[in-house]
Amino acid sequence: MIKIYKNDSANxxxxxxxxxxxxxxxxxxxxxxxxxxxxxxxxxxxGIYLVYEEEHSEFxxxxxxxxxxxxxxxxxxxxxxxxxxxxxxGDLPQITSPLSVDIVVGSTLNYELTASFGVGYxxxxxxxxxxxxxEGNVRxxxxxxxxxxGSYNIPVKAINYNGEDSQTLVLNVTYPAFANTxxxxxxxxxxxxxxxxxxxxxxxxxxxxSGASDAWSISLYFKIGTYxxxxxxxxxxxxxxxxxxxxxxxxxxxxxxxxxxxxxxSKYNYIKLKSSNNSLSSGNWSHFLLTYDGGTTGSSSGSxxxxxxxxxxxxxxxxxxxxxxxxxxxxxSSISSSILYQGKRAAGNDYMKNSCKIDELAIxxxxxxxxxxxxxxxxxxRDLSLISSVPLHWWRMGDGDTYPYLQDSGSQSNLIxxxxxxxxxxxxxxxx
Numbered sequence: 001m002i003k004i005y006k007n008d009s010a011n012x013x014x015x016x017x018x019x020x021x022x023x024x025x026x027x028x029x030x031x032x033x034x035x036x037x038x039x040x041x042x043x044x045x046x047g048i049y050l051v052y053e054e055e056h057s058e059f060x061x062x063x064x065x066x067x068x069x070x071x072x073x074x075x076x077x078x079x080x081x082x083x084x085x086x087x088x089x090g091d092l093p094q095i096t097s098p099l100s101v102d103i104v105v106g107s108t109l110n111y112e113l114t115a116s117f118g119v120g121y122x123x124x125x126x127x128x129x130x131x132x133x134x135e136g137n138v139r140x141x142x143x144x145x146x147x148x149x150g151s152y153n154i155p156v157k158a159i160n161y162n163g164e165d166s167q168t169l170v171l172n173v174t175y176p177a178f179a180n181t182x183x184x185x186x187x188x189x190x191x192x193x194x195x196x197x198x199x200x201x202x203x204x205x206x207x208x209x210s211g212a213s214d215a216w217s218i219s220l221y222f223k224i225g226t227y228x229x230x231x232x233x234x235x236x237x238x239x240x241x242x243x244x245x246x247x248x249x250x251x252x253x254x255x256x257x258x259x260x261x262x263x264x265x266s267k268y269n270y271i272k273l274k275s276s277n278n279s280l281s282s283g284n285w286s287h288f289l290l291t292y293d294g295g296t297t298g299s300s301s302g303s304x305x306x307x308x309x310x311x312x313x314x315x316x317x318x319x320x321x322x323x324x325x326x327x328x329x330x331x332x333s334s335i336s337s338s339i340l341y342q343g344k345r346a347a348g349n350d351y352m353k354n355s356c357k358i359d360e361l362a363i364x365x366x367x368x369x370x371x372x373x374x375x376x377x378x379x380x381x382r383d384l385s386l387i388s389s390v391p392l393h394w395w396r397m398g399d400g401d402t403y404p405y406l407q408d409s410g411s412q413s414n415l416i417x418x419x420x421x422x423x424x425x426x427x428x429x430x431x432x
Contacts (some may be wrong), residue, residue, distance in 0.1 A: 002051060003427045004041075005062035007083050007336065014136075015041065019050045023137065027279050029078035031071045039071045041078075063104075093118045093158040093165045100167065104176040109144040112137075115158035115165060116326040124155040128171065147173045178383040182398025183221070184342075184406070184419075185357035186352040189342035192406065192417040196238060199415070200337035201251060202365040202392060203238045208296050208332040209310070215294035217368035218251070219375055219391070220361040222306065222432045223285045225417075226353035228255045233252055233352045234345045240336050243267055243347040248358055250345055251290065253280060255353070262290055262313060264297060265331025271297060273322040285432040286360070286378050289314040293367045298330025312369050315377035321413040359382075359398075359431055362391035362410065383431055385409065398427040 003016040012021040013263070026045045032038075034052065035173050039059070041051035050429040061069045068074030097114040109131060111119055121138050125131050129147060131154075134140035141154075184236040222235060232252045240246020243266070250263040254386040260275040280286050289311040298307055308324045339346040342358060360381045366389070369374060374387050394410040395417060401407055403424035406417040419426060 001053060001056050001058055001064070003048050003060055003064075004067070004078060004081075012138070015050060017051065020285070021138070022050070026119070027082050028074040030418045032415075033130040034072075036073050039075050039306065047210065049373075053065055056377050068275065080292075090119045090161075092163045093160045095156070095158050095165045095196050099167055099169050102172045102173065102174065103144065103401045104174055105149060106145055109141055109171065111141045111169070113139040113141075113156060113158070113169075114332040117160050117162075118158040120157075120159040122157040122159065128152045131171075144171065144173070145388040147171075149175060149403065157177065160234065163345045170406050175357040175383065175386065178381075180360065180381040180396075180399060181396060181429060182396075182401075182429050183223075183232075183357045185426050185430070186225075186356045186358070188341045188351055188353050189349075190419075191234075191341050191351065192419055192422075194415050194417045196337040196340035197315075197339075198412075199238060199340060200362070202363060204335045205294075208298065209294055211294045212366070213294060214292075215365070215367040216292050218249075218290045218362070219288065219364075219368070221285050221359040221381065222253075222280075223357040223359075223430070224253065224255065224280050224282060225352065226257065227353035230254055230256045231353070232261070232345075232350045232424050233355075233356065234293065234341065236345060237339060237341040238335075238337070239339060239346070240266070241338040241346045243345060246338070247331055248339075249335065250289075252345070254348065257280070260288065260315070262309065262311060264292075265327070267327075269298065269328045269333075271311075271324065271326045271330040272322055273308065273311055273313055275313060275315060275320055275322060279320065285357075285379075287314075287316050287432070288378060289362050289368065289375060290370055291367045291369045295329050297332065298328075299332040300328075301329050304329055306324065312367075314369075314372050314376070316379060317372055321427040338354050356431060357395075360394070361397060362394040364391050365387065374410055379432060385411075396423075401427070403427065 006013055014021055014083045028042050030040050038053045040049050040053055043050050056071040059074050096117040100112055103109055131143040152171040152351050156167055156169050158165045160404050169308040198317045203216050206354040235253045239248025245266050253260050257277045259277050262273045263270050293310050295310045307330045313320055343352045384391055390411045393415050395407050404419040408415045
C-alpha cells in the first residue's frame with residue numbers, strides 16, 4: 001500500500017513510503033501508458049519519480065480508501081489534491097504571521113509561519129541554538145530555551161511557483177520581570193543558620209587584613225520590629241563560635257536608639273561603628289550596604305582612624321557618618337568561619353525581636369562602595385544577577401524559597417540558610 005494524503009495544518013502532501021512530506025504543486029500523478037492499470041508520482045522540482053509504475057489499487061488515502069477505480073481516475077483524484085492549493089491567478093506569496101516574537105530566558109518558542117498563497121517554506125536557523133522545525137510541519141518552530149538574552153534574526157521564505165516572500169523573523173529573548181513579594185520575619189528565639197565554611201574566602205581572613213583580597217560587602221533590606229528596649233538585636237553574624245575571644249563580623253541594632261551597629265573583632269578587641277540615633281525609621285524599610293576594603297584593622301593606637309576608615313556604612317544609598325569606638329585598638333587577628341547566623345549571634349542570644357524583617361541579603365568578596373547607586377537602585381530591589389558585579393551569594397528571603405530552606409541565588413549559588421524555630425508563616429508579604 002502507498003498511503004498518500006494532504007495535511008492541511010502542514011500545507012503539504014505526505015507519501016508514506018519513505019518519501020515524506022512534499023510541497024503542494026510540486027508533484028504530479030501520471031499514467032505513462034493509457035492502457036495500463038499502473039501509475040507513477042513525479043517530482044516536478046527534482047525531476048525524478050517518487051513512485052514508479054505501481055498498481056492503481058495500491059494508492060490509498062489516510063483512511064485506507066483507494067483513490068480511484070482505475071489508473072486514470074486515481075491519477076485525476078490525486079492531482080486534484082496535489083494541486084488544490086495552487087496559485088492560478090499568478091499571485092506571489094505573502095507572509096502574514098508576526099515577524100517579531102518575544103520570549104523570556106528559559107522559555108520555549110512556539111511559532112507558526114503563515115502566508116497567503118504559500119506552497120513551500122524555508123528557514124535559516126544557523127544562529128539560533130536549539131530551535132528547530134516541528135516534524136511534519138516545516139512552518140512551525142519550537143525550542144530556544146537555552147538562548148541568552150538578546151535579539152536573534154531568523155531569515156524566512158514563503159515560496160510558490162510565481163516567486164517568494166523573503167522576510168526576517170526577529171526573536172527577542174529577555175529576562176522575566178523581577179518580582180519581590182516576600183521577606184522573612186523574625187520573632188524572639190528565631191534565627192537562620194548556614195554553612196559558614198563556604199564564606200571563609202569571602203568574609204573570613206587569616207591575619208590583620210592583607211588588602212583587597214580580604215575585602216567584602218554585605219547588602220540587605222531591614223525593617224525594625226516593635227521592640228523599643230535597649231537589647232542588642234542581631235541582624236547578621238559571621239565568625240568565631242567564641243564570641244568573647246574570637247574574631248567576628250556582627251551587625252545589630254538597638255530598638256531604643258533606632259541605630260545600626262557594626263562590630264569587627266572580638267568582645268575585648270574590636271572596632272565598632274554606629275549610625276546616629278533614629279537613623280532607622282519605624283514602619284519603614286531601610287537598605288544597608290556595609291563594606292570593608294580589606295586593610296588592617298588593629299593593634300596600634302596611632303592608626304585607629306585608619307582602621308575605622310576601612311569600613312563604610314551606607315543607609316538608603318548614602319554613606320553615613322558614624323560614631324566610632326574600639327577596645328584595645330581594634331582587631332589584628334583572623335576571622336574564622338565557624339558560625340553564620342541571621343537573627344542571632346554566637347555563644348549567646350541577642351535575637352531579633354517582635355517582627356523584624358530581612359529581605360534581599362547579598363554578599364560580595366569585594367568592596368562595592370563604588371556601586372552603591374546600582375545596588376540601592378533608589379530603594380527599589382532589583383535583580384542582582386543583571387548588574388555588572390553580581391554577588392557571590394544572594395538570598396531572596398522568601399521569593400522562590402520553600403520552608404525551611406532559603407536558596408542561594410548568587411553566582412556561586414551554593415549556600416543554603418536553614419530556618420530555626422520558624423515556620424512557613426515566617427515568609428510574609430511585606431517588602432520594600
